[in-house]
Amino acid sequence: MSEIVAERLAVTAMVTRLASGPRRVSRGPLVAKIVLVALAALLPFVAGRSWTSVCVLALTAAIGAIALNLLVGTTGQLSLAQPFFLVVGAYGYTLFASQPVKAIAGQSDGSLGFHLPPLLAAIVAVIVAGILGLAFSPISSRLRGIYLGVASLALVEIGQHFIRSAKNMTGGFTGRDVPPLNIFGFVAKDETPNPTFLGHALGKSERLYLIALLLLVGVAWFTNNVIHGRPGRALQALRDNQTSAAVMGVDVRRYKAMAFMTSAMIAAVAGVLLSQFFGHLVPDNWDFDLAVSYLAMVVIGGLGSVSGSILGAIFVTFLPFVMNRYGEHIPGVISGSSTSGFATPGQLSALIFGGAIVLLLLFEPGGLAALFRRVPRALKRA
Amino acid sequence: MTRTTSRAGVALLTVLAVGLAGCGTEKTSTAPAATTAAAVPVTTAAAGAATTAAAATTAAAATTAAAAPKADMKAGPGMSATEIKLGVITDETGTYAALGKGTLQGLNLFWDEQNAAGGVCGRKVTFVKRDAGYDVQKAVAAYNEIKDQVLALQQQLGSPMTTALLPQIDADKMMTSPVSWASNLLASKYIVMAGTPYSVEMIDGIDFLMKEKGLKAGDKVGMIYANSEYGKNGFLGATIMAKARGFELLGEAVDSKAAEATAQMSKFKDAGVKAVLLTHSPKMTASVLPWAVANGLNVPFLGSNPTWDPEFLKGPAKDALVSNFYVAQSASTFNDAAAGPTKVRDLFTKKYPTVEPQNSVTFGYGQANIFFQILKKACDLGDMSRDGLAAAFLQMKAIDTGGILSPIDYSNPGQPPAREVIVASPDAGAKGGLKQLTPLFSAPEAKAFTLDKQAIPVATTAAPATTVAPTTVVPVASS
Numbered sequence: 001m002s003e004i005v006a007e008r009l010a011v012t013a014m015v016t017r018l019a020s021g022p023r024r025v026s027r028g029p030l031v032a033k034i035v036l037v038a039l040a041a042l043l044p045f046v047a048g049r050s051w052t053s054v055c056v057l058a059l060t061a062a063i064g065a066i067a068l069n070l071l072v073g074t075t076g077q078l079s080l081a082q083p084f085f086l087v088v089g090a091y092g093y094t095l096f097a098s099q100p101v102k103a104i105a106g107q108s109d110g111s112l113g114f115h116l117p118p119l120l121a122a123i124v125a126v127i128v129a130g131i132l133g134l135a136f137s138p139i140s141s142r143l144r145g146i147y148l149g150v151a152s153l154a155l156v157e158i159g160q161h162f163i164r165s166a167k168n169m170t171g172g173f174t175g176r177d178v179p180p181l182n183i184f185g186f187v188a189k190d191e192t193p194n195p196t197f198l199g200h201a202l203g204k205s206e207r208l209y210l211i212a213l214l215l216l217v218g219v220a221w222f223t224n225n226v227i228h229g230r231p232g233r234a235l236q237a238l239r240d241n242q243t244s245a246a247v248m249g250v251d252v253r254r255y256k257a258m259a260f261m262t263s264a265m266i267a268a269v270a271g272v273l274l275s276q277f278f279g280h281l282v283p284d285n286w287d288f289d290l291a292v293s294y295l296a297m298v299v300i301g302g303l304g305s306v307s308g309s310i311l312g313a314i315f316v317t318f319l320p321f322v323m324n325r326y327g328e329h330i331p332g333v334i335s336g337s338s339t340s341g342f343a344t345p346g347q348l349s350a351l352i353f354g355g356a357i358v359l360l361l362l363f364e365p366g367g368l369a370a371l372f373r374r375v376p377r378a379l380k381r382a
Numbered sequence: 383m384t385r386t387t388s389r390a391g392v393a394l395l396t397v398l399a400v401g402l403a404g405c406g407t408e409k410t411s412t413a414p415a416a417t418t419a420a421a422v423p424v425t426t427a428a429a430g431a432a433t434t435a436a437a438a439t440t441a442a443a444a445t446t447a448a449a450a451p452k453a454d455m456k457a458g459p460g461m462s463a464t465e466i467k468l469g470v471i472t473d474e475t476g477t478y479a480a481l482g483k484g485t486l487q488g489l490n491l492f493w494d495e496q497n498a499a500g501g502v503c504g505r506k507v508t509f510v511k512r513d514a515g516y517d518v519q520k521a522v523a524a525y526n527e528i529k530d531q532v533l534a535l536q537q538q539l540g541s542p543m544t545t546a547l548l549p550q551i552d553a554d555k556m557m558t559s560p561v562s563w564a565s566n567l568l569a570s571k572y573i574v575m576a577g578t579p580y581s582v583e584m585i586d587g588i589d590f591l592m593k594e595k596g597l598k599a600g601d602k603v604g605m606i607y608a609n610s611e612y613g614k615n616g617f618l619g620a621t622i623m624a625k626a627r628g629f630e631l632l633g634e635a636v637d638s639k640a641a642e643a644t645a646q647m648s649k650f651k652d653a654g655v656k657a658v659l660l661t662h663s664p665k666m667t668a669s670v671l672p673w674a675v676a677n678g679l680n681v682p683f684l685g686s687n688p689t690w691d692p693e694f695l696k697g698p699a700k701d702a703l704v705s706n707f708y709v710a711q712s713a714s715t716f717n718d719a720a721a722g723p724t725k726v727r728d729l730f731t732k733k734y735p736t737v738e739p740q741n742s743v744t745f746g747y748g749q750a751n752i753f754f755q756i757l758k759k760a761c762d763l764g765d766m767s768r769d770g771l772a773a774a775f776l777q778m779k780a781i782d783t784g785g786i787l788s789p790i791d792y793s794n795p796g797q798p799p800a801r802e803v804i805v806a807s808p809d810a811g812a813k814g815g816l817k818q819l820t821p822l823f824s825a826p827e828a829k830a831f832t833l834d835k836q837a838i839p840v841a842t843t844a845a846p847a848t849t850v851a852p853t854t855v856v857p858v859a860s861s
Binding site: 049050051052053054057164172173174175177190205274277278279280281282283284285289290320321324325336339344345346347349350 | 474475490509511512513515517518519520522523524526527528530531542543545546547548549550553566609610611734736737
């Protein structure tokens with residue numbers, strides 16, 4: 001009985017959702033957003049230098065988390081393949097942008113490279129990720145839930161195998177240097193001396209931060225439009241009930257394949273940025289653990305929400321660094337060379353991380369995004 | 383409608399707030415490393431007596447004449463008149479947490495003692511420690527966070543992390559002591575490898591098997607090595623010995639994350655091998671040794687230093703491990719009777735009376751001692767900038783750590799800084815779990831070993847991007 005009722009409710013909700021017109025954005029908050037982004041852009045210059053690269057990592061993670069959330073949160077497709085598409089972005093960019101090195105007997109194994117202009121190389125890498133994402137669609141569009149999760153794990157293993165064995169493309173274990181990204185003359189590398197801006201050096205980290213922020217704004221805007229537009233409503237219909245979505249005229253397999261491809265391409269954008277952050281790629285980064293940490297960002301931030309993805313990425317990225325830096329001042333945390341205390345700052349950060357997931361799932365399954373949505377409501381009430 | 387947008391606004395506000403909480407706190411060290419590293423004269427409190435006391439721990443390199451720091455000394459980042467900050471990027475929560483913990487205890491033991499005796503160059507050494515959890519991403523971010531605050535990296539744990547950081551280490555001239563013995567790291571002139579690389583370690587270990595365990599020319603020897611730089615390093619050593627000593631080497635490369643090699647072991651047994659060499663993970667050791675016992679392959683097993691884990695002695699494979707397993711490493715064991723290790727043991731029991739000791743404590747102490755001697759040399763030369771450290775480093779011809787580590791020579795960059803090892807076997811009764819069987823020694827082949835100079839061909843940068851032939855390469859002339 002209750003199932004039928006639930007089904008009907010879902011269909012009614014879906015009809016309303018599909019029938020509702022495009023969303024309008026009022027002007028006030030848009031201005032506020034622009035101001036906020038501008039303030040965020042000034043952050044590395046008004047604040048100090050040492051955190052900039054952690055901020056870059058957080059922005060990059062936010063892009064990757066948005067990509068995953070589009071799949072997991074909006075479409076309801078569990079994917080653990082995130083590291084694979086990051087690899088395609090990072091190693092793809094490096095391969096397309098690097099100069100080739102000829103093999104010389106006894107000196108060098110040689111390495112492939114296409115020596116494309118960096119920006120073009122980045123675009124090609126993202127397109128390749130899209131093609132690979134689409135190539136996976138016979139699987140990604142047929143499976144759902146945990147089955148897709150397990151199947152997508154295969155891609156992580158394929159990525160690992162590729163990095164370790166295709167030495168002339170990836171450098172194998174010893175890795176490969178990444179050419180700096182160059183966006184119309186704005187090169188993501190250090191100069192000696194670096195030019196200054198507002199009294200602060202505009203070095204590699206600061207430039208990367210600005211590029212990452214720009215890309216994050218673009219990706220967030222794009223994904224927000226997708227989610228709140230017609231394709232987004234179709235995807236959510238798919239997530240809530242595949243059968244009723246099909247009845248409503250949603251082409252199930254096509255939409256699933258498109259969601260997977262889009263997510264792959266956005267992840268590749270994050271991959272290109274990560275390659276810049278590293279400067280030198282090694283195989284050990286792109287494993288299952290990375291997939292889990294992206295999943296954690298999405299769950300902590302809030303499924304299906306763009307701002308949630310950003311919040312989750314910031315939380316997961318910053319927590320260990322903030323703990324490492326300031327954890328020693330918390331009573332009971334082991335500091336310096338002493339042995340008294342219950343945990344090291346790193347262990348404390350792992351504890352908080354685990355605790356946050358449990359508490360959020362218990363009390364606010366909507367994640368940080370939902371938690372922060374309560375704030376203005378609570379303020380209004382007060 | 384407005385609700386969703388205000389929602390987004392609130393979210394962005396929080397983003398900014400969290401970001402500010404993170405980014406907004408550091409206002410002090412804003413100058414880039416390059417400028418801070420430049421000559422900054424620092425007047426120092428004269429602490430000559432203290433420095434001489436410090437020199438007592440080190441037999442070599444102690445030039446007592448230049449005990450008082452010069453007044454016009456060049457200083458690097460992370461230095462004040464009273465303090466030198468060194469970075470430690472370790473692992474307290476990841477795969478190698480046990481190793482990270484042990485080595486860090488060793489570092490602390492050394493510097494606590496040294497600081498009490500006046501520190502180095504009239505300054506006390508403090509750590510800026512970050513736990514990267516054996517994660518490349520975290521290690522790179524942690525490095526970037528602390529690089530302008532520290533003079534050098536006293537410790538950087540893990541080959542993959544250090545490999546990823548190499549270009550930055552070179553660019554920042556950051557003197558770095560890795561907890562890794564992979565020879566690809568030797569390509570950088572800022573890497574202070576504290577010990578014998580895996581290839582040389584294997585050469586010495588095989589020498590031990592031939593001298594003590596009855597392995598002889600004409601025998602067959604099996605080897606399981608990881609499909610990685612580490613594994614290839616060990617295999618290179620074994621190949622050199624097979625050629626020099628005339629035994630037949632059956633090498634099997636196994637994926638570095640694999641935890642069993644039953645098929646390969648069966649092959650070895652059928653071939654009648656007289657010994658098995660391992661350059662793989664502790665997991666692999668824990669799986670092949672019990673297999674050998676169960677299947678009657680009663681031959682000695684020799685492992686590179688990472689193949690052993692103190693946890694073995696608590697596990698079910700304990701008996702299989704004790705009888706036939708030997709490990710070669712360039713640091714003495716925790717319970718060794720030599721003067722250096724004994725001192726470390728005494729300090730450890732005093733400072734950490736309730737903590738179970740690990741062998742890596744001894745290594746950590748030796749690693750700190752090496753760094754101390756380099757810092758002291760730089761101080762004596764009157765240049766504590768990062769350039770000054772690099773220059774002092776190259777002058778370190780014979781570092782003596784009192785029998786803790788193999789004698790070390792950094793004057794030949796790109797080549798192994800150390801060539802001696804000890805061989806030990808697991809022993810549940812010994813503190814730290816390893817019983818040392820030999821003093822430090824090296825085989826003739828180890829003494830003669832040279833790494834191929836890594837001649838890196840330089841691609842022409844003159845060719846414009848539009849030309850169709852970007853493949854033109856100009857090789858570096860090699861001698």
